[in-house]
Amino acid sequence: MHKRMVSRHWIKWPLMLLALLPVIPKYLTAQELASLLEQIHWERDGAKMVLIPAGQSAIGDQLDGLEQSIPISFNGFYLDQTEVTVGQFKRFATETNYAYPMWDEVAKYSPTNEHPMVYVSWHDAAAYAKWAEKRLPTEAEWEYAARGGLVGKRYPWGNGITHNQANYEGVEGKDQWEFQTAPVGQFEANRYGLYDMAGNVWEWCANPTDPDDYRPIRGGSWHNDTFDLRTAYRTYYPPSFRSLHFGFRCLARYKDHRPQETALPSSENTDGSTTLKLGEDHRPAMIMIPAGTFEMGDNKDDPLGWLEKSRPVHTVTVNAFYMDQTEVTVGQFRQFVETANYQFTRWQEVSKYAPTDRYPMVYVSWYDATAYAKWAEKRLPTEAEWEYAARGGLISKRYPWGDEITSNRANGKGVKGQDQWRKTAPVGQFKANGYGLSDMAGNVWEWCADWYSEDYYDNSPVENPTGASTGLYRILRGGSWLYDVNALRVDYRSLDFPQAANAYTGFRCVKDIPLNERKQQESNPSHSSN
Numbered sequence: 208m209h210k211r212m213v214s215r216h217w218i219k220w221p222l223m224l225l226a227l228l229p230v231i232p233k234y235l236t237a238q239e240l241a242s243l244l245e246q247i248h249w250e251r252d253g254a255k256m257v258l259i260p261a262g263q264s265a266i267g268d269q270l271d272g273l274e275q276s277i278p279i280s281f282n283g284f285y286l287d288q289t290e291v292t293v294g295q296f297k298r299f300a301t302e303t304n305y306a307y308p309m310w311d312e313v314a315k316y317s318p319t320n321e322h323p324m325v326y327v328s329w330h331d332a333a334a335y336a337k338w339a340e341k342r343l344p345t346e347a348e349w350e351y352a353a354r355g356g357l358v359g360k361r362y363p364w365g366n367g368i369t370h371n372q373a374n375y376e377g378v379e380g381k382d383q384w385e386f387q388t389a390p391v392g393q394f395e396a397n398r399y400g401l402y403d404m405a406g407n408v409w410e411w412c413a414n415p416t417d418p419d420d421y422r423p424i425r426g427g428s429w430h431n432d433t434f435d436l437r438t439a440y441r442t443y444y445p446p447s448f449r450s451l452h453f454g455f456r457c458l459a460r461y462k463d464h465r466p467q468e469t470a471l472p473s474s475e476n477t478d479g480s481t482t483l484k485l486g487e488d489h490r491p492a493m494i495m496i497p498a499g500t501f502e503m504g505d506n507k508d509d510p511l512g513w514l515e516k517s518r519p520v521h522t523v524t525v526n527a528f529y530m531d532q533t534e535v536t537v538g539q540f541r542q543f544v545e546t547a548n549y550q551f552t553r554w555q556e557v558s559k560y561a562p563t564d565r566y567p568m569v570y571v572s573w574y575d576a577t578a579y580a581k582w583a584e585k586r587l588p589t590e591a592e593w594e595y596a597a598r599g600g601l602i603s604k605r606y607p608w609g610d611e612i613t614s615n616r617a618n619g620k621g622v623k624g625q626d627q628w629r630k631t632a633p634v635g636q637f638k639a640n641g642y643g644l645s646d647m648a649g650n651v652w653e654w655c656a657d658w659y660s661e662d663y664y665d666n667s668p669v670e671n672p673t674g675a676s677t678g679l680y681r682i683l684r685g686g687s688w689l690y691d692v693n694a695l696r697v698d699y700r701s702l703d704f705p706q707a708a709n710a711y712t713g714f715r716c717v718k719d720i721p722l723n724e725r726k727q728q729e730s731n732p733s734h735s736s737n
Contacts, residue, residue, distance in 0.1 A: 246258075246400070247285060251338070251341075252299065252457075253298075254287045254295065254457070256288060256459060257286055257288050258283060259281075259284050259352045260283050260399075260497040260498070261280075261281055261282050261283040262280070262356075262500040263278055263279065263280045264278070264279060264281070264354060265278050265279075265358065266351065267439055268437075279351070280602050281351050281602070282600070282601065284348065284459065285459040286344065286348075286352050286456065286459075287456035288396075288400060289391035290324070290407060290454045291324050291455055291456055293320050293321075295335075297320065303338055307331065309326045312326050313325055315387070316388055317388045318387070321391060322388050322389070322391070323454040325408055325451050328446060328449045329448075332455035335455075336455075343412055344456070346425065348458060349410065349425050350425065350438055353405070355401065356399065356498045356500070357398065363397035368433050370382035373427075373436060376432050382394075388407055388428075389429070391407070405437075406427050406428065406431075407429055408426075409425065409428045410424060410454060420446075421443035421445055422445075424443070424444060425441065428452040428453075492532040492533075493532060494531075494642055496592070499524070499525065500524040500525075501522075501602070502522060502602070504521060505517040505520065506520055506602075506698070518664065519665065521669075523667065523672060524670045528588075528718065528719060528720065529717060530642075530644060530717045532645060533567075533635050534645075534646055534650060534715045535567065535715055536568060537568050538563075546582070549582075551575065553570040556569075559710070560630045560710040561631050567651045567713040571713060573706070574705060575708065576714040580714075580716045585718045586656065586719075587654055587714060588717040590655045590656075590682045590684065590700070591671070591672050593653065594697055594698065597644070597685065599642045599647070600642060606695065612695065614626040617637055617646070617695055618631070618636070618646070618649040619686065619688065619692055619695055620689060626649075629688075631650055634646060649686050649687060649688060651711055651712055651713035652684065652701060653685045653712075654683060654714040655681065656673065658674050658680070658681060659678050659679075659680040660674070680705075681702065682700060682701070682702055683701040684699070687712070689710075689711045690711075
C-alpha cells in the first residue's frame with residue numbers, strides 16, 4: 208500500500224511543478240529548483256526524501272591521509288532530506304509501542320519535535336527504519352550522498368568550513384546552538400539537497416552485519432570540532448550505545464520506487480495502451496536531469512565489432528540540465544516553421560512516416576534540429592548528456608531499463624507485442640526510463656551536438672565533454688524503428704553527415720539551468736525549497 212502511494216507521489220509532484228516552471232521566481236537557484244523536482248514524500252513516516260542519482264565516486268579521504276580512497280559505483284537511491292526528528296521517532300514509538308526509556312534525556316538536547324532525534328542506539332535506528340519500510344544507509348552510500356556530486360572535497364560544500372555552514376563545537380555566525388542540537392535544516396543544503404550531512408548529530412550507518420560488531424557513524428555532531436565533520440571521517444561504536452550526539456537518517460531503494468514502472472502522463476485507452484498528453488500548443492514537457500557521474504561507453508565489453516566506437520569506457524561528470532520528455536513532434540516542428548518562417552520543404556516525405564502532429568519529427572538534418580533548438584531557446588544535447596539521461600539512473604545496463612529488451616519496451620524493427628508500428632510511433636507509447644524520459648531507445652535516432660572523432664573517447668575530458676572541435680560527421684543516438692535491438696543500446700554510437708535527413712532520424716532538446724553560475728553554487732551552496 209505504502210509503496211504504491213509513494214510511487215504516485217514521486218510522479219505527480221514533479222509533473223505539477225513542471226507546469227509551474229514559467230511562474231517559479233527567477234531568484235531560485237539551480238539547487239532549489241532541483242530539490243523541488245526530485246523530492247518525494249514518504250507515506251509511512253512523513254519524511255521528505257531526495258533522489259540521489261546513480262554514479263561513481265571515490266569513497267574515502269583524498270586529501271589528508273585518513274583512509275585510502277577507492278572508486279565505487281552506485282545505483283540511484285532515495286535518502287531522507289534531514290536527520291530523523293524527535294517528532295518522527297515519537298510517532299514510531301507510539302504506533303509500535305516501542306520501549307524507549309530516555310525521553311527526558313532527549314529533551315535536554317533536542318527540545319522540540321523539529322530537532323534531530325538523539326540518544327538512539329543502532330538498534331533503535333534500525334527498528335525505526337524497518338517500521339518506516341526503509342533501511343539505514345551503508346557507509347559508502349552515506350559518503351556518496353554527503354559529497355553531493357563534488358569530487359575530492361573535505362566537506363559537502365568544499366574544502367573550508369565555517370559556523371555559517373554547520374552546527375559544531377562553539378557558537379559563531381549562523382551557528383547559535385552551543386550545547387545542543389539545532390532544528391533540522393537550519394543550514395544550507397548540499398548539491399543533492401541534503402541537510403546537515405556535516406555536524407548536528409552523528410548518523411548511524413548499516414554495516415557490518417555481525418550483531419556484535421561495532422557500527423560506523425558518520426558526519427560529526429554539535430559537540431565535535433571540524434576534523435570530525437569531514438565527509439571521509441569514520442568512527443565506530445557498539446550497536447547498543449546511546450549518546451546525546453547520535454542520530455540517524457534513512458534510505459529507500461530507488462529500484463522499488465522509480466517511475467519507469469509507470470507510464471508517462473497519459474490517458475489510458477481501452478486496449479491498455481496509453482496516449483501521451485501534450486498541451487494544446489504542443490509545448491513539450493521538460494524533465495530535470497540531476498547532476499552526476501557515470502561510466503560512459505560499452506560497459507559490457509560485448510564482442511560486437513560495431514561497438515568499437517563506444518570504447519574505451521571512461522568516467523564522465525555532467526551538470527544538471529533539462530531534457531525534453533519526448534522527441535520533438537511534428538506539431539512542435541510545424542509551429543517552429545510557421546512562427547519563424549523557416550524554409551522546410553520535406554513535409555510530404557514526413558507525412559509518410561510520421562502522419563500526425565503527435566509523431567516524432569523526421570527528415571530533419573542536424574542543421575534543422577539546431578535551428579529549432581535555437582528558436583526554442585534550447586540546444587541539442589551533448590553525446591555525454593544524452594547517454595547519461597538515457598541510462599535513467601541505472602549503472603552499466605545495455606538499455607534504459609536494464610540488460611534485456613522486448614517489443615513491449617520500444618519501437619524497433621518489426622511488429623510484435625506492444626510495438627505495433629511498422630514506422631514511427633506516436634511519442635510516449637512505451638514506459639519511460641528512470642528519469643521519466645520516453646523513447647530513449649527506438650522510434651527515431653536523435654541528433655546530438657557533437658562532432659564525431661575516432662579517438663575522442665581516448666582523450667575525453669571528465670567534466671561536461673562536448674565532443675571534437677570539428678569533423679565530417681555528427682553523432683546520432685538511440686536507434687530507430689528501422690533498426691534491430693543492438694542499435695537501441697544506450698552506449699551505441701551512430702554518425703551521419705550533418706546535412707543528412709531521412710525517415711528514421713529526429714531529435715530532442717535540452718536546456719541549461721539559467722540561474723546562478725555553478726562555481727558560485729559550489730562555493731556557496733543554496734538553501735533548497737520546501
